[in-house]
Amino acid sequence: MTPLLEIRDLSVAFRTRRRDVTAVENVSMEILPGQTVAVVGESGSGKSTTAAAVNRLLPANGRITGGQVLFDGRDLVKASAREMSAIRGAGIGLVPQDPMSNLNPLMRIGDQIAEALEVHGVATGKAARARVLELLNLVGIPDPARRIGQYPHEFSGGMRQRALIAMGLACRPKLLIADEPTSALDVTVQRRILDQLEQLTAEMGTAVFLITHDLALAAERADVVAVMHQGRIVETGKAGEILAEPEHEYTRRLLGAVPSLSSVRVAEPERAAEDLVVVEGLRKVFPIRGTGEELTAVDAVSFAIPRGRTVSIVGESGSGKSTTANLLLGLDGATSGSIRFDGTDLAGLGRRELFAFRRRVQPVFQNPYASLDPRYPVGKSIAEPLRVHRVGGAAERKKAAAELLEKVSLPASMADRLPHELSGGQRQRVAIARALALSPELVVLDEAVSALDVLVQAQILELLAELQRELGLSYLFISHDLAVVRMISHAVHVMRNGRIVESGTAEDIFDHPEQDYTRELLAAIPGAGPSGERGGERGGGQG
Amino acid sequence: MRLRNRILTTVGTLFGVAVLVFVMLRAIPGDQITAGLGTEAAALTPAQRQALEQYYGLDQSLFTQFFSWLGNMLTGNFGYSARQQQSVLDLTLHSLPVTIELAVLSIVLALLIGVPLGMLAASRTNSARDALGQVVSLAGLSVPAFLLATTLLSVFAASFGFNPNGQGFATLADDPLLNLRQMLLPALVLGFGIAAPILRTTRTAVLEVRSEDFVRTARAKGVPERRLQVRHVLGNALVPIVTMTGLQFGYLLGGAVVVEQIFSVPGIGRQVLLGIQQKEYAVVQSTVLVIALAFVLVNLLTDALYRVIDPRVRAS
Numbered sequence: 128m129t130p131l132l133e134i135r136d137l138s139v140a141f142r143t144r145r146r147d148v149t150a151v152e153n154v155s156m157e158i159l160p161g162q163t164v165a166v167v168g169e170s171g172s173g174k175s176t177t178a179a180a181v182n183r184l185l186p187a188n189g190r191i192t193g194g195q196v197l198f199d200g201r202d203l204v205k206a207s208a209r210e211m212s213a214i215r216g217a218g219i220g221l222v223p224q225d226p227m228s229n230l231n232p233l234m235r236i237g238d239q240i241a242e243a244l245e246v247h248g249v250a251t252g253k254a255a256r257a258r259v260l261e262l263l264n265l266v267g268i269p270d271p272a273r274r275i276g277q278y279p280h281e282f283s284g285g286m287r288q289r290a291l292i293a294m295g296l297a298c299r300p301k302l303l304i305a306d307e308p309t310s311a312l313d314v315t316v317q318r319r320i321l322d323q324l325e326q327l328t329a330e331m332g333t334a335v336f337l338i339t340h341d342l343a344l345a346a347e348r349a350d351v352v353a354v355m356h357q358g359r360i361v362e363t364g365k366a367g368e369i370l371a372e373p374e375h376e377y378t379r380r381l382l383g384a385v386p387s388l389s390s391v392r393v394a395e396p397e398r399a400a401e402d403l404v405v406v407e408g409l410r411k412v413f414p415i416r417g418t419g420e421e422l423t424a425v426d427a428v429s430f431a432i433p434r435g436r437t438v439s440i441v442g443e444s445g446s447g448k449s450t451t452a453n454l455l456l457g458l459d460g461a462t463s464g465s466i467r468f469d470g471t472d473l474a475g476l477g478r479r480e481l482f483a484f485r486r487r488v489q490p491v492f493q494n495p496y497a498s499l500d501p502r503y504p505v506g507k508s509i510a511e512p513l514r515v516h517r518v519g520g521a522a523e524r525k526k527a528a529a530e531l532l533e534k535v536s537l538p539a540s541m542a543d544r545l546p547h548e549l550s551g552g553q554r555q556r557v558a559i560a561r562a563l564a565l566s567p568e569l570v571v572l573d574e575a576v577s578a579l580d581v582l583v584q585a586q587i588l589e590l591l592a593e594l595q596r597e598l599g600l601s602y603l604f605i606s607h608d609l610a611v612v613r614m615i616s617h618a619v620h621v622m623r624n625g626r627i628v629e630s631g632t633a634e635d636i637f638d639h640p641e642q643d644y645t646r647e648l649l650a651a652i653p654g655a656g657p658s659g660e661r662g663g664e665r666g667g668g669q670g
Numbered sequence: 671m672r673l674r675n676r677i678l679t680t681v682g683t684l685f686g687v688a689v690l691v692f693v694m695l696r697a698i699p700g701d702q703i704t705a706g707l708g709t710e711a712a713a714l715t716p717a718q719r720q721a722l723e724q725y726y727g728l729d730q731s732l733f734t735q736f737f738s739w740l741g742n743m744l745t746g747n748f749g750y751s752a753r754q755q756q757s758v759l760d761l762t763l764h765s766l767p768v769t770i771e772l773a774v775l776s777i778v779l780a781l782l783i784g785v786p787l788g789m790l791a792a793s794r795t796n797s798a799r800d801a802l803g804q805v806v807s808l809a810g811l812s813v814p815a816f817l818l819a820t821t822l823l824s825v826f827a828a829s830f831g832f833n834p835n836g837q838g839f840a841t842l843a844d845d846p847l848l849n850l851r852q853m854l855l856p857a858l859v860l861g862f863g864i865a866a867p868i869l870r871t872t873r874t875a876v877l878e879v880r881s882e883d884f885v886r887t888a889r890a891k892g893v894p895e896r897r898l899q900v901r902h903v904l905g906n907a908l909v910p911i912v913t914m915t916g917l918q919f920g921y922l923l924g925g926a927v928v929v930e931q932i933f934s935v936p937g938i939g940r941q942v943l944l945g946i947q948q949k950e951y952a953v954v955q956s957t958v959l960v961i962a963l964a965f966v967l968v969n970l971l972t973d974a975l976y977r978v979i980d981p982r983v984r985a986s
Contacts, residue, residue: 182890184886184889184890208895209894212892212893212894212895213892214892215889215890215891215892216890216891216892216893220890221887221890221891223883223887223890225883228882228884229883229884229886229887230884230887231884231888231902231905231906232884232906232980232981232982233905233906233980233981234901234902234905239888242888242891242893243892246891246892246893246894247892278981278982280981280982291887294887294891295890295891297891298892304890
């Protein structure tokens, strides 16, 4: 069979201030008609750039420096702007990554999908509307007749992604580029949407070029998997073979780092320990703007955090887990219920006492890019809590910053660097160092490793476990990622719609889940389902 | 709830303007009597002066003056201009439409210059066309209106014999053609000045929107470049452009004094200026309040436009 898409020796460079940086180097691969090929790699590996080069939508400073992209026998590298317009959408569809930013906020959903049909002359007017209704129905959007006239802000993330899939498939393209199509969504939504996408492309005979950072997801969904590292494809093979017998050293490292339900736990076995934090009957109600109604974000939540232990709260977006974290940090007041920290109720604290309390509880947030001041050198950021709480003089604080950097395995010389000079993993280490500056007893980690690539994620988790052993820290670990939670937790609470639906030790929750919701969450993890079974024991209690 | 807040802040703003203009006018030395009589005012006997003060209502307490003026305004009595022998309401009914016409023409010209040039400048940053946009906007911002106005006036009158503003002013109803000829130069001067901020706003907004994900997605769907720029980019850039336009429009309603004076356009700015020269308190106070009200209304209109442009504003 002749390949639908053949990439030959493709190289892409980005022009930076001083020189050209090669992002993709001599990449060759092919996709047969109807086939699904996944390209897996970490951020910066060049996988998205490769995809963008195929339909020639590279950022303004990027250009193809060599090679060919043969689509249906035509070299797209040489195609004119007009020819590319005709191919995009009609021959090559795109499902982008972030459903929140990829729809025009001022246009109705229906009009945006219809536009794809109109610009390629597939259908206009009433015929286009009928086709859009059919597409909305196909991608699983209920009540399409009403939805067609709505704007993006009236859609949830999952619904938006469905609309984007409808848009990408509107003209029945021969190839669909899906660039991390579900990484911004909750796991249960992720699974449903991928199922839908798989079914639709199979029906239409559309080949899929799947870009993902998730090796398990790639193996589960693709026929062929290519692993990219530093702009090159290091390994290509059938999905099952790559997982079973990775040949390249990098693929093996990647596989080893993937937190899975079968991963060895970092945490030590449970011993009796006194409770540092006791939360009882916690409830938080927010007024919904403009309606006079109220939203109960957290309801009847009770749990305890023993000293030196990690307690995790897992749940999907909107489950109330981050609100719970904010209440515990004293950033927000509870509507009712109590949080006792070392025997003292937070609700009764005055301003000065709250200030003192904050020394003992420190946060690490999800986004290492946003949580550091871009104008502060790293050392200054780390020493800032010391300055705020008037600990030591300038020289002592500088020394403390150097020691903290070493504690998180960064060279002390890094203190003078600015955040933009650091990688994501290094920044998160800096954020952890800052959290440790005041020698807190409790660290609240709100999705602290979610934005990191798997290899980096594994290193940070190890660091956290090490620091816990060394300093006797207690962690409240907030995450949507059950596999990561299993690696680090002593106790786990599953939250849904503001309530804790299931609690237990990590083993209880993962090996013997009692609630349907917990089972659904476990099953939705790529690699845990029936088709993605990997070596080692399986986590979920059902098939 | 929202509407009530809106009305309350509007009333509060207008009341503040009223207090401010009332106090400031009285802080200026001299009054209507001295301004009207000039040096002869010194020759007034105390009795004459008292009679005049009584006539103008200047003998009453400031408190009474303030509230009787406000109360009268609410009943439609804006006061009387002794100098022009006309009620302020009549004066305003003649001058306000002229100013509004001038403002609308200026804004239209400014948009016609600013938006296309802004889009052009954004289409290729740091290119010749971007530089052209920068030059135009810098000129618009830095050349003072009085200089441009007098230059245009002398060049057109001396070299081309085009001087429609030399004859008596014709309203749109009197003689539309003459009116438009008389409006041309002042609108051009004002429009050029306002085109600059609009150009800059357009350029920035277009650049920002162009790098949005949804624009790339639209491109990936096969939308041709021209349609992409108009439907996806310009549409989303409109909100800041409308904001800037609304601000400038409000400013034009009161701020065109110099240009109106140079081109002898009997607008509301000129009415205030004459009032200040003559210290006719009623004229200045009432006219300024009308201008403030117009400003507030333009702001309301701008907000209403957001709702038309952006469905998210409608929802919240």
